[in-house]
Amino acid sequence: MTIKITAEQLSMRFKQRVLFHIPSLSIGPNDAIYLKGDNGVGKTTLLKILSGLIKPTTGVVTAPSDTWLQRLFSRTGRKGVIYLHQSPYLFDGSVYENVAYGQRFERDATKDKRAQVITALRMVGLETLADEHISVLSGGEKQRVAMARAWILKPSILLMDEPSASLDQESIERLVTMAKDLLERGASLVITSHQQNALTALCNKQWLIHAHQLTEYANNERTSSNVVVLKDKSHDVKLKLR
Numbered sequence: 001m002t003i004k005i006t007a008e009q010l011s012m013r014f015k016q017r018v019l020f021h022i023p024s025l026s027i028g029p030n031d032a033i034y035l036k037g038d039n040g041v042g043k044t045t046l047l048k049i050l051s052g053l054i055k056p057t058t059g060v061v062t063a064p065s066d067t068w069l070q071r072l073f074s075r076t077g078r079k080g081v082i083y084l085h086q087s088p089y090l091f092d093g094s095v096y097e098n099v100a101y102g103q104r105f106e107r108d109a110t111k112d113k114r115a116q117v118i119t120a121l122r123m124v125g126l127e128t129l130a131d132e133h134i135s136v137l138s139g140g141e142k143q144r145v146a147m148a149r150a151w152i153l154k155p156s157i158l159l160m161d162e163p164s165a166s167l168d169q170e171s172i173e174r175l176v177t178m179a180k181d182l183l184e185r186g187a188s189l190v191i192t193s194h195q196q197n198a199l200t201a202l203c204n205k206q207w208l209i210h211a212h213q214l215t216e217y218a219n220n221e222r223t224s225s226n227v228v229v230l231k232d233k234s235h236d237v238k239l240k241l242r
């Protein structure tokens with residue numbers, strides 16, 4: 001489940017408005033990246049491009065797991081890469097059915113699938129609500145269902161778009177448990193958030209989108225105010241004092 005995604009000359013423009021131009025970037029293997037930037041700089045757009053849900057204006061994203069189908073139809077989503085939406089799409093059904101939904105193409109035996117769903121529901125603290133209809137859940141509980149559904153698929157790269165926006169401390173801790181589990185299995189994470197919290201503290205790198213550019217920093221909260229780790233085009237890492 002360790003994969004690496006790379007991108008070259010990635011840019012996105014809506015009509016005449018340029019959102020960003022990124023000469024090169026890479027995620028993984030086993031990265032945890034905190035993606036920051038003001039409202040509207042293009043964080044969600046970048047995550048959707050990396051997951052294969054939308055096509056960039058210029059540039060290519062390459063993942064070893066890409067199939068010919070993915071290359072041909074660039075909006076089918078990338079294998080092993082899951083984009084966790086800020087307001088997750090959950091369908092009309094029970095909490096259990098929503099979590100199990102992701103498994104429909106998996107080959108595991110039915111009893112293993114059931115055990116996985118129950119484990120996932122326990123991890124997010126929703127096992128007692130398994131039979132409830134999804135519509136009765138609060139916003140934060142729905143976010144936890146979406147995380148459980150993503151975790152069950154054991155993505156190689158999980159792109160989490162403001163996962164903690166409507167979550168209390170306990171819910172954030174539950175997402176941290178799942179995120180840590182995925183990291184230990186060799187997955188990579190990208191997390192956007194406007195607030196630092198236990199999830200962003202898991203990250204070892206920061207990406208900042210500012211003035212249409214993406215800069216990579218070390219995510220060391222104690223030193224990030226004066227030490228900057230920049231990548232140049234040839235991927236050499238340089239240390240600079242601000």
Ligand SMILES: Nc1ncnc2c1ncn2[C@@H]1O[C@H](COP(=O)(O)OP(=O)(O)OP(=O)(O)O)[C@@H](O)[C@H]1O
Nearest residue numbers: 014015019037038039040041042043044045046162
């Ligand atoms: N399909 C689209 N057509 C036109 N403009 C779009 C489209 N999708 C996004 N945009 C614009 O691109 C900009 C970046 O949007 P995006 O959602 O990526 O920002 P963001 O960094 O995630 O912001 P936030 O912190 O508020 O979530 C916004 O100004 C948005 O209006």
Ligand SMILES: [Mg+2]
Nearest residue numbers: 043044045161
């Ligand atoms: Mg966004």
